Amino acid sequence: xxxxxxxxxxxxxxxxxxxxxxxxxxxxxxxxxxxxxxxxxxxxxxxxxxxxxxxxxxxxxxxxxxxxxxxxxxxxxxxxxxxxxxxxxxxxxxxxxxxxxxxxxxxxxxxxxxxxxxxxxxxxxxxxxxxxxxxxxxxxxxxxxxxxxxxxxxxxxxxxxxxxxxxxxxxxxxxxxxxxxxxxxxxxxxxxxxxxxxxxxxxxxxxxxxxxxxxxxxxxxxxxxxxxxxxxxxxxxxxxxxxxxxxxxxxxxxxxxxxxxxxxxxxxxxxxxxxxxxxxxxxxxxxxxxxxxxxxxxxxxxxxxxxxxxxxxxxxxxxxx
Amino acid sequence: xxxxxxxxxxxxxxxxxxxxxxxxxxxxxxxxxxxxxxxxxxxxxxxxxxxxxxxxxxxxxxxxxxxxxxxxxxxxxxxxxxxxxxxxxxxxxxxxxxxxxxxxxxxxxxxxxxxxxxxxxxxxxxxxxxxxxxxxxxxxxxxxxxxxxxxxxxxxxxxxxxxxxxxxxxxxxxxxxxxxxxxxxxxxxxxxxxxxxxxxxxxxxxxxxxxxxxxxxxxxxxxxxxxxxxxxxxxxxxxxxxxxxxxxxxxxxxxxxxxxxxxxxxxxxxxxxxxxxxxxxxxxxxxxxxxxxxxxxxxxxxxxxxxxxxxxxxxxxxxxx
Numbered sequence: 001x002x003x004x005x006x007x008x009x010x011x012x013x014x015x016x017x018x019x020x021x022x023x024x025x026x027x028x029x030x031x032x033x034x035x036x037x038x039x040x041x042x043x044x045x046x047x048x049x050x051x052x053x054x055x056x057x058x059x060x061x062x063x064x065x066x067x068x069x070x071x072x073x074x075x076x077x078x079x080x081x082x083x084x085x086x087x088x089x090x091x092x093x094x095x096x097x098x099x100x101x102x103x104x105x106x107x108x109x110x111x112x113x114x115x116x117x118x119x120x121x122x123x124x125x126x127x128x129x130x131x132x133x134x135x136x137x138x139x140x141x142x143x144x145x146x147x148x149x150x151x152x153x154x155x156x157x158x159x160x161x162x163x164x165x166x167x168x169x170x171x172x173x174x175x176x177x178x179x180x181x182x183x184x185x186x187x188x189x190x191x192x193x194x195x196x197x198x199x200x201x202x203x204x205x206x207x208x209x210x211x212x213x214x215x216x217x218x219x220x221x222x223x224x225x226x227x228x229x230x231x232x233x234x235x236x237x238x239x240x241x242x243x244x245x246x247x248x249x250x251x252x253x254x255x256x257x258x259x260x261x262x263x264x265x266x267x268x269x270x271x272x273x274x275x276x277x278x279x280x281x282x283x284x285x286x287x288x289x290x291x292x293x294x295x296x297x298x299x300x301x302x303x304x305x306x307x308x309x310x311x312x313x314x315x316x317x318x319x320x321x
Numbered sequence: 322x323x324x325x326x327x328x329x330x331x332x333x334x335x336x337x338x339x340x341x342x343x344x345x346x347x348x349x350x351x352x353x354x355x356x357x358x359x360x361x362x363x364x365x366x367x368x369x370x371x372x373x374x375x376x377x378x379x380x381x382x383x384x385x386x387x388x389x390x391x392x393x394x395x396x397x398x399x400x401x402x403x404x405x406x407x408x409x410x411x412x413x414x415x416x417x418x419x420x421x422x423x424x425x426x427x428x429x430x431x432x433x434x435x436x437x438x439x440x441x442x443x444x445x446x447x448x449x450x451x452x453x454x455x456x457x458x459x460x461x462x463x464x465x466x467x468x469x470x471x472x473x474x475x476x477x478x479x480x481x482x483x484x485x486x487x488x489x490x491x492x493x494x495x496x497x498x499x500x501x502x503x504x505x506x507x508x509x510x511x512x513x514x515x516x517x518x519x520x521x522x523x524x525x526x527x528x529x530x531x532x533x534x535x536x537x538x539x540x541x542x543x544x545x546x547x548x549x550x551x552x553x554x555x556x557x558x559x560x561x562x563x564x565x566x567x568x569x570x571x572x573x574x575x576x577x578x579x580x581x582x583x584x585x586x587x588x589x590x591x592x593x594x595x596x597x598x599x600x601x602x603x604x605x606x607x608x609x610x611x612x613x614x615x616x617x618x619x620x621x622x623x624x625x626x627x628x629x630x631x632x633x634x635x636x637x638x639x640x641x642x
Contacts, residue, residue, distance in 0.1 A: 115456035135436035137607060203607050286458060286524050288609060 005103075006031040006074055007196065008057065010093075011081030013045040015319055016110045016145075016188055020081055021049065023189020029197070033057055035071070035078075061089045068096035077196050079106040084265065085258060087125040091132055098136045104196060105140045107133060110188065112146055112272065112279040113181060113207060113287065119278065120268040121251070121261070141195055142205045144289070145188050146181030146279055147269075149210070149307035150319050154219055156228040161308075164316030170230050173274035174237040176215035180279045183208045184302035185319070194296050206290040210301035212281060215274070221305050226312055237275045243267045326424075327352040327395055328517065329378065331414075332402030334366040336640055337431045337466075337509055341402055342370065344510020350518070354378055356392070382410045389417035398517050400427040405586065406579060408446040415453045425517060428454060430463045431509065433593065433600040434502060434528060434608065440599065441589040442572070442582070462516055463526045465610070466509050467502030467600055468590075470531070470628040471640050475540055477549040482629075485637030491551050494595035495558040497536035501600045504529045505623035506640070515617045527611040531622035533602060536595070542626050547633055558596045564588045 007024055011017035012034040024032045033055040036046050041058045050056050059071040061082075072078060078097050080090055090107055097105045107129050114123045116130075133140050154170035155162060162168045183191070191208040195201045213221075219230055235243075247264040254260055272278045281291065293299075310316060328345055332338035333355040345353045354376040357367050362379045371377050380392040382403075393399060399418050401411055411428060418426045428450050435444045437451075454461050475491035476483060483489045504512070512529040516522045534542075540551055556564075568585040575581055593599045602612065614620075631637060 115452070117452040118456050131436070131438040134608060135439050137604065203609070283458065287455060288524070 004029060004031050005076040005196070006033065007077040007079060008033050008035050008072065008075045009079045009081065010035040011083065011108070012036075012049055012054075013040070013043065014081055014083060015185060017081035019185050019187075019189040020079060020192050021054075021189065022186070023191070023193045025052070025054075026190065027193035030077075030193070033075075035059060037061060061086075061093060063092070065092055065095045065099065068092055069099040072096050072100035072102055075100065075102050077104045077106065078102045079192065079196070080108040081110060082108045084122055084125075085261065087122075088128060090129045094129065094132045094136060094138055098138050103139055104202065105133060105138050106143060106192070106196065107140065109142045109144050111144055112269065113144055113284045113289070114272050114278050116287075119272055119276070120265070122265050122268070139202055141201045141203070143192060143195060144205070144207045144284075145183040145191075146207065146209055147183075147273065148185040148319070149182055149302070149304045150185045150311075150316070152180075152182055152213075152218060152304065153222055153308050153311065154230055154232075156222065156226045156230060156312075158226075158228055160226070161311050161316065163314075164311050164318050166319065169233070170219075171233045171235050172215050172219070173235050173270055174240060176219070176232075176274075178274050178277040178280070179212045179214050180273050181207060181209045181281065181284070182211045182213060182304055184210055184304075184307050187301045190299060190301075191292050191296070194299060195292065198295065200295060201290065204290050205284075205288055206292050206295075207281075207284050208292040208301070209281075211304045213304060218304065222308060225305060225309050235270075240267065240270050240275055244271050325350060325352050326397040326517070327354065328398040328400060329354050329356050329393065329396045330400045330402065331356040332404065332429070333357075333370055333375075334361070334364065335402055335404060336506060338402035340506050340508075340510040341400060341513050342375075342510065343507070344512070344514045346373070346375075347511065348514035351398075351514070354396075356380060358382060382407075382414060384413070386413055386416045386420065389413055390420040393417050393421035393423055396421065396423050398425045398427065399423045400513065400517070401429040402431065403429045405443055405446075406582065408443075408450060411450045412453060415450065415457060415459055419457045419459050424460055425523065426454060426459050426461045427464060427513070427517065428461065430465050432465055433467050433590065434465055434605045434610065435593050435599050437608075440593055440597070441586070443586050443589070460523055462522045462524070464513060464516060465526070465528045465605075466504040466512075467528065467530055468504075468594065469506045469640070470503055470623070470625045471506045471637070473501075473503055473534075473539060473625065474543055474629050474632065475551055475553075477543065477547045477551060477633075479547075479549055481547070482632050482637065484635075485632050485639050487640065490554070491540075492554045492556050493536050493540065494556050494591050495561060497540070497553075497595075499595050499598040499601070500533045500535050501594050502528060502530045502602065502605070503532045503534060503625055505531055505625075505628050508622045511620060511622075512613050512617070515620060516613065519616065521616060522611060525611050526605075526609055527613050527616075528602075528605050529613040529622070530602075532625045534625060539625065543629060546626060546630050556591075561588065561591050561596055565592050 155168040244267040247267040476489040568588040
C-alpha cells in the first residue's frame with residue numbers, strides 16, 4: 001500500500017468502538033475519522049475525540065443512500081461498532097459503502113462465536129447485515145472477539161473488585177466446564193488494526209482471543225491471584241433454559257422494551273456459552289473462522305490473569321460507565 | 322479409512338441424484354444405499370436401482386425424529402438430492418443425522434453460485450437448512466455445480482438438437498457476456514464421490530465445473546461444432562427484471578402453485594446468472610467456496626463442447642424425462 005488507508009469508525013464512543021479507536025490511533029498508520037449521528041455530534045465524548053485531531057463526519061444513518069454515499073466519500077475502510085439495538089440500521093450503510101467504493105466494510109460483529117441463525121437474537125440481526133453484504137458483493141471482514149475479560153470475572157468475598165462489576169456475582173453456569181474464548185476489551189482495537197491491513201482477512205470471518213478458559217478455570221485464577229476463597233453459586237443448565245424461556249416470552253410480548261431485549265441477550269449468551277458451548281475455537285473453525293493469533297503471532301494480548309490482577313489493584317474500570 | 326463408507330442417498334431417481342448414484346457406484350469404494358419415501362418405494366425407477374443390488378431404506382421424511390434416526394442407523398455419509406419444492410423437509414433429517422452420528426451430511430445444494438439470502442427463493446430455502454446444520458453442529462459439505470451443460474445450449478436452426486431441449490430457444494440474456502460456471506450433469510456424481518472421501522472438504526463450501534463460459538462464447542462453440550448460423554434473440558436486463566417482477570407477484574399471490582414457483586426460479590436464475598453475474602469463480606471465492614478442480618486436478622470433466630457434440634450426434638437426452 002503506497003498511502004495510508006482512510007478509516008471511518010462508527011460507534012467510537014461505545015466500549016468496542018472506543019477500543020477500536022484507540023487501536024487505530026496507536027497503530028499510527030491510518031487516517032482515522034469517526035462517523036456520528038447528528039444527535040451525538042455535540043456530545044462531550046465526541047468533542048474529546050475531535051480534540052485529539054480526529055475528523056468527525058456527521059450523518060443520519062436513516063438518510064437516503066446517496067446522502068450516506070457522499071458521507072463515505074474517500075473512505076477505504078468502514079468499521080461499524082454500532083449498538084446492539086441499532087444493528088439493522090446498517091442496511092443503508094452497506095449499500096452506501098458499495099456505491100462509495102469502500103474497499104473493506106467491517107460490520108458490527110465483535111461478539112462470541114455463535115450459530116448464524118436461531119441461537120441468539122443479537123447474532124440473527126448481524127446475520128441479516130452479513131447477508132446483505134454478501135448479496136451486494138461488498139468487500140468485508142467479520143471480526144468476533146469472544147467475551148471480554150472485563151465482564152468475565154466473579155465477585156471476591158472482600159468486595160475489592162465490586163467497583164468494576166456491573167453485577168457483582170459469583171455464579172458458575174451449567175457446571176462451569178465449557179471453555180470460552182476471551183479477549184481483553186483493550187486488545188480489540190489492536191487486533192482490528194492488524195486485520196484491516198491484511199489481505200488474508202478480506203471476505204473472511206476471524207476471531208481474536210487471549211485465553212480460552214472455562215468458568216471453573218477462571219474462578220481458580222481469581223482465587224490464586226486474590227488469595228480469597230470464592231463461594232461458587234451454581235446455575236444449572238435447566239435453570240438457564242428456564243430463564244431463557246422467560247426472557248423469550250417477555251420479548252415476544254414487548255419486543256421494543258430495551259430491558260426485555262437485554263435480559264434475553266444475557267440469557268442467550270449464557271445458554272450459548274455454557275450450555276451449547278458455542279464460544280470455542282473448535283466451533284469457530286467449524287464455522288470457517290480464521291484465528292487471529294495464528295495470523296499475528298507477535299501480537300501479545302493481555303491475558304485474563306493480567307487483566308484481573310489490574311482490577312484487583314484498583315486499576316479496573318466499570319464498563320458502560 | 323479402514324472400511325468402506327456407508328453412503329445413503331436421498332433423491333436417487335432425480336436428475337442430480339441419478340448422477341450422484343452413478344458416480345458413487347462407479348467409484349466402487351462405498352457401500353451405497355438409497356432412501357425413498359413410502360409413496361416411491363414401489364416405483365419402477367426405485368425397483369431398477371434395487372435390482373442393481375443397491376439397498377433401499379424407506380422412510381417418511383415427516384416422520385418423528387427418532388424414527389428417522391433409526392432409518393439413518395450405521396450411515397457415514399448422508400447425501401440429499403431432494404426436489405426444489407421439498408427442501409425444507411430436510412429439517413428433521415438434519416436433527417436425525419445429528420442423533421444418528423452421521424459423519425458427513427451433504428444437504429441439497431447442487432445449484433449455481435448465488436447470494437445466501439435475497440437473491441433466489443431456491444437458495445433462500447437451502448440457506449435455512451444450512452443454518453440448521455450449523456446450529457446443530459452437524460459435519461457437512463455444501464456442493465454447488467453451476468449450471469448444467471445439458472440445459473445451457475441454444476437451439477440450432479435445423480432443429481437437430483430440439484429432441485434434447487426442454488424449451489428450444491436461442492436467447493442471449495442481458496448482452497450475453499457474463500461468464501457462468503458449467504458442469505456436465507453426468508460429472509456431478511464423479512465430483513461428489515471425490516469430495517465425500519476428502520477431509521479438506523469437511524464443513525466447507527465447494528463448487529464443481531468443467532467450463533466457465535458466457536452465452537456469447539457458448540453460442541460461438543455451438544456454431545462451430547454444428548456449422549449452423551444461429552439467430553440470436555436478445556432479452557435485455559430490463560426485460561429480465563420485468564419478467565422477474567411478474568413472476569414474484571404471481572408467487573406472492575399463490576405461493577404453492579408449482580408452476581408459479583418454477584417460473585420464479587427461472588427468472589431468478591436468469592437474473593442471478595446474467596444480470597448480477599453471480600455464477601462465477603470470483604463470486605464463489607468471495608463467498609468462501611473451495612474449487613473442486615484445484616483439489617482434484619486429475620479428474621477430467623466433460624467439456625461443454627464435448628457434451629454438445631454428443632447431443633448433435635443424437636446421443637443426448639431430454640432432462641427430467
